[in-house]
Amino acid sequence: MTDEQRGGGADGESPKPPEHPDGAEPRGVSRRTVVAVSVGAGVALLAAGAAVVTPLLTGRGGLLGPAPTPTPTPVPSTTLTVAHRGGSRDWPEMSMLGYANSAKLGAQALEISLARTKDGVWFGLHDPTLDRTSGTTDFVAADHTWQEVSQYRITAAQTTNPAQPAQPYLRFEELVDAFAASRVIYVDPKIVPAQHHPELFAMMARAPAPTRTFVAKGYCTATEWAQEASRRGYPTWGYYYAADLHSDPHLLESTQSRWTTLGLDYTASPAVWKRVKAYGKPVLAHVVPDAAAAQRALQRGAAGIVASGVREVLAEARG
Template sequence: MNTPWLYPLWIAHRGAGKLAPENTLASFRLGLQHGFRAYECDLKLSRDGQAFLLHDDTLERTSSGQGSPADQDWAALSRLDAGAWHSPPFTAEPLARLEQIAAFCQANGCAINIEIKPCPGEETRTGTVVAREAARLWAGALPPLMSSFKPEALAAARDAAPELPRGLLLDKLWEGWFEAAEALGVVAVITNYWLMDKALIERLHARGWRALVYTVNDAAIAERLIADGIDGIITDAVDQLGPA
């Protein structure tokens, strides 16, 4: 691993974990108040190709909208309430666009892991647009780590902006994952924490890749992973683990 790793160990999940409405600027601001200087967030596209933050394939859970965001233009999505579902203090918090997150991160000296989270059938389009936008918005700054569970989305990101670092997300060690990571030219593999052990960390490091995990909310698990040589820990527990 001769390439320097410039990203912090501790990464706030979707902004400030569960303390604020996920994937919103309000959540990023709260994470910053807890001392975090690295974030993870989920990126989708509107029907008219605007990159914005949302985890689910539908709008109901974390906004006042309904249905698939892929079927709606940004003009409509921008009017949704993405905060009231969480708690009254966040009422009227809007969905966040990628350009807002870029401005926040660069103004505050923060790193970011952008998860490309395409709606079904939107893998290539989402990977392409999000990577191009990220390359433009972070030009001259510490680049975002682009990641996805969808190899086709990550391949599209690679083709659109090969200079951006990439990480393959895994919720299981499916057959061929190692070869897929090689073909995608990744710098990191990011797994569910229970998949990661010292042997896997050493295997990834031997290949020249970094090892990251999601979503660790238990101090004992975090301590074990740190002792084993983990490079990044994504957490919801921003008020209990990591920077303060």
């Protein structure tokens, strides 16, 4: 299965293996805490501090809203938690609202999938089109300008609260400006052709400490992206699905060396978790919808979680 095929569609948050994976560090008493994890001969930065960006939480109608039903087993505050698409189960995906609320709840890292408009604007979008997120028809982002894209809003239809207001699309620069000083950002260019990757690296390089701020993320077969990032000193995260490892017995062995850290769906069996962990690299569980799923992953040896249900996973433990 190709990276594009693995990346498409809505969140997979049912008991079966999630359709789309994506995960950051614990909130401490200080405004900024950096957690580094040794991986082989290198050091992979997995997450950074937990500063709260108050102005962002009050803009665009951006309050957290009512707390969810308390979870029976809170996730420890020391668990690395990455906000998948800014908490795609709770808020319109990859919106400033979602990222700000995830940061407020204590997610140490934020994940974003990126598309590129025809006039060179990189923004948060998981699919080739705006159809799923905005209800358009065959609106291919790469064929339109940012001005055209920005006329649309990200629906809340696939969240736990579909009635909440739709949100504007978010330029990558906006995310970096708001959170690069306090969070690690997992970056996935998805279907953007490799010829445009230098533009993305140039934007990342403008951050004060880019190789300690960004993690290059991708489906396990996106090895060209991983190699590009590694040459520039960035840590990487390549994710897998148990179903794919079963259908292709050589997939893990042939690709894992390209990635600093690995990912596995939280629904994978203990045997598959043992197999992936045998390479001695931190393994993050994806895409985790709630605290029960997070506990399941941690019991199987996950070093951290990539959570779509950020509020469900973190609200009781860190709220």
